[in-house]
Amino acid sequence: MTPIPVSVVVMTRNEAANLVLCLAALTRFAECFVVDSGSEDGTPHIARSLGAKLVPFHWNGRYPKKKQWCLDSLPLAHDWVLFVDADERPTTALVDEIAGLMAGGPRHSAYWVDGRPVLRGRALRFGCWNRKLALLDRRHVRFPDLPDLDVAAMWEVEGHYQPLVAGTTGRLRHPMDHGDAKPPSAWFDRHNRYSDWEAALRADGRMDRLIDGEPGDGGVLRRRTLKRLFQRLPGRPLWAFLHAYVLRLGVLDGTAGLDHALGRAFYYWQVGLKMRAAVQAQASAARLPSGCSPSPGPYSSTSAMRSPPNAFSRSKVRLRTPGSSIR
Secondary structure, X not given: OOOEEEEEEEEEOOOHHHHHHHHHOOOOEEEEEEEEOOOOOOHHHHHHHOOOEEEEOOOOOOOOOHHHHHHHHOOOOOOEEXXXXXXXXXXXXXXXXXXXXXXXXXXXXXXXXXXXXXEOOEEOOOOOOEEEEEEEEOXXXXXOOOOOOOEOOOOOOOOOXXXXXXXXXXXXXXXXXXXXXXXXXXXXXXXXXHHHHXXXXXXXXXXXXXXXOOOOOOOOOOHHHHHHHHHOOOOHHHHHXXXXXXXXXXXXXXXXXXHHHHHHHHHHHHHHHHHHHHHHHHHHHHOOOOOOOOOOOOOEOOOOOOOOOOOOOOOOOXXXXXXXXXX
């Protein structure tokens, strides 16, 4: 069978629990890079033993971050690149669809791919899936340099935003399965960090500017419009739950659907709580007597108020580039 002329990039940091299943789903592609950030759990050995091209990555604390660095620096044999998280697995139908797309010639510069949540080994049929630009023509895309280096919880991987695309975008019909084999503590750890980042950007308007520059996905109500509306809703945790569990029929997925919907609500509650804490801190600083120096903001890289390690954050996990939903 002729390899699919696409370069796959899997970014890792301590992903031994997920990498075997991930790489097993990528064997039909022409090449696969595992770009690793100092894993200590055997991830590099797994990557090499399964035939992936292992590339070490050391972030210098500046832009470009990891995804754009991969597009700029890897010796990619093909212009089309598929970004796959280590806990994602392209379905057989998606791989076939990409093979057909490449054989016929892509009509767009980038393609949206839906992520189907998998909880406790069960793929959800309903609820709120995520969507991201994962299949990219590297000649026509670039991840923006966002002013977020001041956010303590944000680090080497680009955050919850999509690349800028010079051209049109399409949408693939089949999904990638997204199921993390790590314990639930890993989920709490990374979403604690995600919510720090999102709260900081929402608090001062940076998120609005980010949404304004995001590509549409061709839907009737475009992605930017939906995000703007949701950002301004009061009671976002409740609406997030109702959207996933009721409107998107997550109730039909049983306990797994309930857990996923509650996870979305919990995430947006975290964002709101941290935004309110930031506003309170700013108000307190404004009331300080003249000449007194206020403490750094709660999401500053110099602040001691960053989300601390706790019982839910002992796993060494990397930040991923989530789409519009809980990952």
